[in-house]
Amino acid sequence: MLVRLLTFAAGAAGLTALALAAGPAGPAEEGRRAEWRAEYLPPASIPFPESNPYSPAKAELGRRLFFDPILSGDQTRACVSCHRPDLAWGDGRARAATREGGEMDLRSPTLLNSAWQDGPLGWDGKFRSLETVSRVPIAAPSNMNLKLSDAVARLSADDGYRDAFAAAFGDPAVSTDRLEAALATFERLIVAGKAPFDRWITGDEDAIPASAKRGFDLFNGRAGCAGCHSGWSFTDNSFQDIGTATGSDIGRGRLMPSSVALQYAFKTPTLREVDRRAPYMHDGSVATLSAVIDLYDRGGIDRPSRARQIKPLNLTPAEKADLLAFLATLTAEADREETSTVFPPDAPKP
Ligand code: HEC
Ligand code: HEC
Structure with a gap:
């Protein structure tokens, strides 16, 4: 802002x-x-928790992961499939689509202003914090369908990602917690x-x-x-x-x-x-x-x-x-394609 x-x-x-x-x-x-x-x-x-402070390299890694189908079993889905910038970070559907062509029980929520959600996330609060969400859609068989151990192995085998993890965390080790931390850092930059x-x-x-x-x-x-x-x-x-x-x-x-x-x-x-x-x-x-x-x-x-x-x-x-x-009046000016601001990695402010 x-x-x-x-x-x-x-x-x-x-x-x-x-x-x-x-x-x-x-x-x-x-x-x-x-x-x-x-x-x-x-x-x-933008508030960032002490346990997962902002850094430009971590946000950039999170951004890359968010848009990359490498996190789905058959490489056809990414986080952005259901949280689309052009649809106010939802997907425009009544209920999210399963991989098999059916519907989930829930609608994909917008990710706008996630940084200010200081309580549990998810429609029913099943997620304790932003740092514990991603592993669920990645591993769910009807969603991205990739075992977390396979996600870690895939990213570890990719030189570009090893470098990005090293830049974000000091060494190239890939882990589920680091993956979560990077995605959460990116998500906190999605501001109305x-x-x-x-x-x-x-x-x-x-x-x-x-x-x-x-x-x-x-x-x-x-x-x-x-x-x-x-x-x-x-x-x-x-x-x-x-x-x-x-x-x-x-x-x-x-x-x-x-x-x-x-x-x-x-x-x-x-x-x-x-x-x-x-x-x-x-x-x-x-x-x-x-x-x-x-x-x-x-x-x-x-x-x-x-x-x-x-x-x-x-x-x-x-x-x-x-x-x-x-x-x-709560919708940003209509002449803009995307009505949210994803902050550049070096500028964590509204
Ligand atoms: C098939 C569509 C789909 C995909 C792919 C998907 N999500 Fe979601 N997302 C949902 C749905 C549906 C919910 C609601 C789940 C619930 O409430 O139990 C949700 C909830 C969330 C929430 C909680 C938001 C809130 O306000 O409570 C976050 C954060 C989130 N997703 C991030 C991600 C990230 C990061 C990825 C990629 C690793 C991802 N999602 C992949 C559909 C999807
Ligand atoms: C007691 C708390 C409460 C009050 C009062 C309340 N809301 Fe809500 N509102 C909610 C909850 C909870 C939901 C989500 C319900 C669900 O998903 O089934 C919601 C959903 C909505 C939605 C849908 C948003 C979306 O993304 O799906 C709109 C729009 C909305 N409320 C507007 C209003 C308006 C206008 C009023 C006053 C007339 C109002 N609300 C009063 C709690 C409240």
Whole structure:
């Protein structure tokens, strides 16, 4: 991101002044707009964990691995097959394709802003950290179908990769942990591009239309969306039951059987680039954003696990349109082919 951070004090004062300048008091929610806006300022830099610090050579190795079919048994798949830069780092399908021509149970999630996911990853939180994801798709028989020991052997036999591992880690030894560390370092550089919303947040009043501003008020106010889709990346990185999944599709409940709140709970996805990432939800079951809004308006299945914010909202058609207008401002400018920024290896900052 090239958005410049306002200092907190200057930012808050500026936003208050802008809100006052916006004219006569509208609905009560509008009065809180300045306060809400301060919650969405872009971060100052990309966070990297102490256990896997950034280095240009490691990021470059990760980048190469991400795009290389060498990590699949028959060399036909790579990470990029399902996490495509031109599709906001998802694959545009309802559910990911198996190698045999069928479908997995889950949709490929976007990798945008993975660096800010400080909790478990995966729709149900099955991955402890970004450093423990890659081994799963690589080894899964219906996905990339390459034994980890074979992946290590293949890379070790390739002079180019031996050199790249030596540059990244000090010696040419290839291991699953190093492979994970390099891929995770690259993935942390995948950051949502600057959207009209960001220009508005940092002070450009004309960056988004009035309907989107009303949608922002609803999002933070009466509709309760920001209770879960919070902050710059629009996620609380936690797991919630929004009252839609049924049957054995219990999400995090499978891993946390004794928690009532985690039955039917799935990870709150980021809403960055959301209008480019249809279809929606962990199983791709909702085709359009307007259908997503209708679903929240109905309030989902009333059951013990359902999050307290989820309830019938009684939104008017105009309010639904405002929410949609707001969501559209989270997509980076349309004249760009790729609406994310993969940072050059020497510049780990938003
Ligand atoms: C066939 C498509 C496919 C391929 C190939 C694939 N993935 Fe994924 N990826 C998925 C799906 C589906 C999920 C959701 C899995 C889950 O929630 O259990 C996922 C989840 C993830 C996540 C967690 C994201 C989040 O926000 O929770 C990361 C990170 C990731 N993949 C990275 C990779 C990397 C790195 C590779 C290459 C080694 C890769 N993927 C290969 C489909 C794919
Ligand atoms: C209680 C927490 C919570 C609240 C409140 C909430 N969401 Fe969500 N949202 C989620 C979760 C969890 C998912 C993923 C559910 C799934 O995959 O089945 C989700 C999914 C979405 C998606 C689909 C994104 C994608 O990539 O698939 C959109 C769009 C969305 N929410 C918008 C909203 C809007 C608009 C509101 C307010 C009307 C809202 N959410 C309120 C937790 C919440």
